[in-house]
Amino acid sequence: AQSVTQPDIHITVSEGASLELRCNYSYGATPYLFWYVQSPGQGLQLLLKYFSGDTLVQGIKGFEAEFKRSQSSFNLRKPSVHWSDAAEYFCAVRPGFGNEKLTFGTGTRLTIIP
Protein backbone atom coordinates (compact mmCIF):
# COMPACT_ATOMS: atom_id res chain seq x y z
CA ALA A 1 0.00 0.00 0.00
CA GLN A 2 1.14 3.53 -0.67
CA SER A 3 2.25 5.78 2.16
CA VAL A 4 3.22 9.40 2.60
CA THR A 5 5.68 10.86 5.09
CA GLN A 6 5.87 14.49 6.10
CA PRO A 7 8.82 14.56 8.49
CA ASP A 8 8.24 18.08 9.81
CA ILE A 9 5.31 18.43 12.19
CA HIS A 10 5.71 22.18 12.66
CA ILE A 11 7.79 24.80 10.84
CA THR A 12 8.22 28.45 11.71
CA VAL A 13 9.51 30.96 9.18
CA SER A 14 9.74 34.71 9.02
CA GLU A 15 7.52 36.64 6.67
CA GLY A 16 9.36 37.15 3.39
CA ALA A 17 11.63 34.15 3.89
CA SER A 18 11.65 31.15 1.60
CA LEU A 19 9.86 27.94 2.47
CA GLU A 20 10.30 24.27 1.72
CA LEU A 21 8.00 21.57 3.09
CA ARG A 22 9.14 18.01 2.70
CA CYS A 23 7.13 15.06 1.45
CA ASN A 24 8.30 11.52 0.75
CA TYR A 25 6.13 8.77 -0.62
CA SER A 26 6.37 5.04 -0.81
CA TYR A 27 4.95 3.39 -3.90
CA GLY A 28 6.30 1.11 -6.58
CA ALA A 29 5.30 3.13 -9.60
CA THR A 30 4.92 6.85 -10.16
CA PRO A 31 1.84 7.89 -8.29
CA TYR A 32 -0.33 10.93 -8.59
CA LEU A 33 0.89 13.51 -6.05
CA PHE A 34 -0.88 16.43 -4.45
CA TRP A 35 -0.41 19.22 -1.97
CA TYR A 36 -3.41 20.55 -0.06
CA VAL A 37 -3.66 23.46 2.37
CA GLN A 38 -6.01 23.75 5.32
CA SER A 39 -6.70 27.05 7.01
CA PRO A 40 -7.99 26.91 10.60
CA GLY A 41 -11.58 25.68 10.79
CA GLN A 42 -11.74 25.07 7.06
CA GLY A 43 -11.71 22.17 4.68
CA LEU A 44 -8.75 21.39 2.46
CA GLN A 45 -7.94 23.24 -0.75
CA LEU A 46 -5.78 21.92 -3.56
CA LEU A 47 -2.53 23.83 -4.07
CA LEU A 48 -1.07 21.78 -6.90
CA LYS A 49 -0.83 18.30 -8.37
CA TYR A 50 1.55 16.15 -10.38
CA PHE A 51 0.48 13.39 -12.73
CA SER A 52 3.24 13.22 -15.33
CA GLY A 53 5.44 15.38 -17.53
CA ASP A 54 7.38 18.35 -16.24
CA THR A 55 8.62 17.50 -12.76
CA LEU A 56 8.32 21.11 -11.55
CA VAL A 57 4.69 22.06 -11.13
CA GLN A 58 3.22 25.43 -10.36
CA GLY A 59 0.24 25.90 -8.13
CA ILE A 60 -1.93 28.58 -6.68
CA LYS A 61 -0.79 31.29 -4.25
CA GLY A 62 2.75 31.26 -5.64
CA PHE A 63 3.58 27.70 -4.56
CA GLU A 64 5.51 25.17 -6.58
CA ALA A 65 6.60 21.57 -6.04
CA GLU A 66 9.22 19.37 -7.60
CA PHE A 67 8.84 15.65 -8.17
CA LYS A 68 12.10 13.74 -7.74
CA ARG A 69 11.69 10.10 -8.65
CA SER A 70 15.14 9.12 -7.39
CA GLN A 71 14.37 10.48 -3.93
CA SER A 72 10.66 9.56 -3.89
CA SER A 73 10.00 13.14 -2.91
CA PHE A 74 7.55 15.87 -3.78
CA ASN A 75 8.63 18.92 -1.80
CA LEU A 76 6.60 22.11 -1.70
CA ARG A 77 8.34 25.47 -2.05
CA LYS A 78 7.57 29.15 -1.99
CA PRO A 79 10.21 31.86 -2.55
CA SER A 80 8.71 34.39 -0.13
CA VAL A 81 6.01 33.58 2.39
CA HIS A 82 3.20 35.89 3.44
CA TRP A 83 1.46 35.98 6.80
CA SER A 84 -1.63 34.56 5.09
CA ASP A 85 0.29 31.36 4.28
CA ALA A 86 0.05 30.27 7.91
CA ALA A 87 -1.93 27.03 7.73
CA GLU A 88 -1.52 23.28 7.76
CA TYR A 89 -0.17 21.62 4.63
CA PHE A 90 -0.85 18.07 3.56
CA CYS A 91 0.90 16.00 0.97
CA ALA A 92 -1.18 13.22 -0.59
CA VAL A 93 -0.68 10.34 -2.99
CA ARG A 94 -2.96 8.29 -5.21
CA PRO A 95 -1.66 5.13 -6.89
CA GLY A 96 -2.85 6.11 -10.33
CA PHE A 97 -5.64 5.94 -12.81
CA GLY A 98 -8.54 3.78 -11.71
CA ASN A 99 -7.67 3.87 -8.01
CA GLU A 100 -9.71 6.40 -6.11
CA LYS A 101 -8.05 6.10 -2.72
CA LEU A 102 -6.07 9.19 -1.76
CA THR A 103 -3.64 8.74 1.11
CA PHE A 104 -2.63 11.81 3.12
CA GLY A 105 0.46 12.55 5.11
CA THR A 106 0.16 13.68 8.71
CA GLY A 107 0.56 17.33 7.81
CA THR A 108 2.98 20.17 8.52
CA ARG A 109 1.78 23.19 10.44
CA LEU A 110 3.31 26.41 9.20
CA THR A 111 3.67 29.42 11.47
CA ILE A 112 4.74 32.80 10.09
CA ILE A 113 6.44 35.33 12.33
CA PRO A 114 6.61 39.03 11.47
Add this chain to the structure above:
Amino acid sequence: NAGVTQTPKFQVLKTGQSMTLQCAQDMNHNSMYWYRQDPGMGLRLIYYSASEGTTDKGEVPNGYNVSRLNKREFSLRLESAAPSQTSVYFCASSERQGENTGELFFGEGSRLTVL
Protein backbone atom coordinates in the same frame (compact mmCIF):
# COMPACT_ATOMS: atom_id res chain seq x y z
CA ASN B 1 -22.02 27.92 -5.71
CA ALA B 2 -22.15 25.72 -2.58
CA GLY B 3 -19.71 22.95 -3.58
CA VAL B 4 -19.71 20.32 -0.84
CA THR B 5 -22.10 20.85 2.06
CA GLN B 6 -21.93 18.89 5.31
CA THR B 7 -24.42 18.83 8.16
CA PRO B 8 -24.30 19.15 11.06
CA LYS B 9 -21.16 21.22 11.67
CA PHE B 10 -21.03 20.30 15.36
CA GLN B 11 -22.50 17.40 17.30
CA VAL B 12 -22.09 16.01 20.78
CA LEU B 13 -23.15 12.42 21.41
CA LYS B 14 -23.17 10.07 24.33
CA THR B 15 -21.52 6.69 24.02
CA GLY B 16 -23.87 4.26 22.31
CA GLN B 17 -25.98 6.86 20.55
CA SER B 18 -26.35 6.83 16.80
CA MET B 19 -26.22 9.61 14.28
CA THR B 20 -25.86 10.31 10.60
CA LEU B 21 -23.62 12.89 8.97
CA GLN B 22 -25.05 14.22 5.75
CA CYS B 23 -23.08 15.33 2.73
CA ALA B 24 -24.25 16.77 -0.56
CA GLN B 25 -22.34 18.09 -3.56
CA ASP B 26 -23.66 20.17 -6.42
CA MET B 27 -20.78 19.69 -8.86
CA ASN B 28 -22.17 16.55 -10.52
CA HIS B 29 -19.16 14.56 -9.35
CA ASN B 30 -19.14 10.79 -9.54
CA SER B 31 -16.85 10.06 -6.60
CA MET B 32 -17.46 10.93 -2.97
CA TYR B 33 -15.46 10.27 0.18
CA TRP B 34 -15.60 10.41 3.95
CA TYR B 35 -12.41 11.16 5.88
CA ARG B 36 -11.70 11.67 9.53
CA GLN B 37 -9.02 14.02 10.79
CA ASP B 38 -7.28 13.50 14.09
CA PRO B 39 -4.33 15.46 15.54
CA GLY B 40 -1.02 14.11 14.33
CA MET B 41 -2.65 11.57 12.04
CA GLY B 42 -3.65 13.59 9.02
CA LEU B 43 -6.76 12.54 7.15
CA ARG B 44 -7.74 8.91 7.01
CA LEU B 45 -10.21 7.51 4.53
CA ILE B 46 -13.26 5.88 6.09
CA TYR B 47 -15.33 5.00 3.02
CA TYR B 48 -15.62 6.16 -0.51
CA SER B 49 -18.04 5.80 -3.37
CA ALA B 50 -16.72 5.75 -6.91
CA SER B 51 -20.17 6.14 -8.40
CA GLU B 52 -23.83 6.08 -7.48
CA GLY B 53 -24.75 2.70 -6.05
CA THR B 54 -21.21 1.65 -5.12
CA THR B 55 -19.27 2.01 -1.90
CA ASP B 56 -15.93 0.67 -0.71
CA LYS B 57 -14.03 0.57 2.54
CA GLY B 58 -11.12 2.84 3.17
CA GLU B 59 -8.43 2.68 5.82
CA VAL B 60 -10.62 2.97 8.95
CA PRO B 61 -14.16 1.69 8.21
CA ASN B 62 -14.92 -0.09 11.50
CA GLY B 63 -17.84 1.42 13.38
CA TYR B 64 -19.21 3.26 10.35
CA ASN B 65 -21.69 2.65 7.58
CA VAL B 66 -22.32 4.70 4.48
CA SER B 67 -25.07 5.19 1.99
CA ARG B 68 -24.78 6.69 -1.48
CA LEU B 69 -28.35 7.85 -1.73
CA ASN B 70 -27.99 9.32 -5.21
CA LYS B 71 -25.29 11.04 -7.20
CA ARG B 72 -25.41 14.14 -5.00
CA GLU B 73 -25.59 12.67 -1.51
CA PHE B 74 -23.30 10.45 0.56
CA SER B 75 -24.12 9.91 4.22
CA LEU B 76 -22.00 8.48 7.05
CA ARG B 77 -23.70 6.69 9.92
CA LEU B 78 -22.39 5.86 13.36
CA GLU B 79 -24.63 3.11 14.72
CA SER B 80 -23.23 3.05 18.25
CA ALA B 81 -20.87 5.94 18.88
CA ALA B 82 -17.68 5.42 20.86
CA PRO B 83 -15.28 8.00 22.34
CA SER B 84 -12.67 6.84 19.81
CA GLN B 85 -14.90 8.28 17.11
CA THR B 86 -14.45 11.80 18.44
CA SER B 87 -12.96 13.54 15.44
CA VAL B 88 -13.48 16.03 12.67
CA TYR B 89 -15.16 14.44 9.68
CA PHE B 90 -14.74 15.67 6.14
CA CYS B 91 -16.76 14.82 3.11
CA ALA B 92 -15.18 15.30 -0.31
CA SER B 93 -16.02 14.74 -3.93
CA SER B 94 -14.06 14.42 -7.15
CA GLU B 95 -14.59 13.87 -10.83
CA ARG B 96 -12.90 11.53 -13.23
CA GLN B 97 -11.70 13.02 -16.48
CA GLY B 98 -9.50 10.37 -18.00
CA GLU B 99 -6.12 10.40 -16.32
CA ASN B 100 -6.46 13.93 -15.06
CA THR B 101 -8.41 13.07 -11.98
CA GLY B 102 -7.91 13.29 -8.30
CA GLU B 103 -8.60 16.81 -7.13
CA LEU B 104 -10.82 16.48 -4.11
CA PHE B 105 -13.24 19.23 -3.17
CA PHE B 106 -13.85 19.29 0.56
CA GLY B 107 -16.67 20.36 2.79
CA GLU B 108 -15.94 22.50 5.83
CA GLY B 109 -16.03 19.57 8.23
CA SER B 110 -18.22 18.22 11.01
CA ARG B 111 -16.81 18.21 14.51
CA LEU B 112 -18.11 15.25 16.48
CA THR B 113 -17.56 14.70 20.20
CA VAL B 114 -18.54 11.42 21.83
CA LEU B 115 -18.72 11.54 25.63
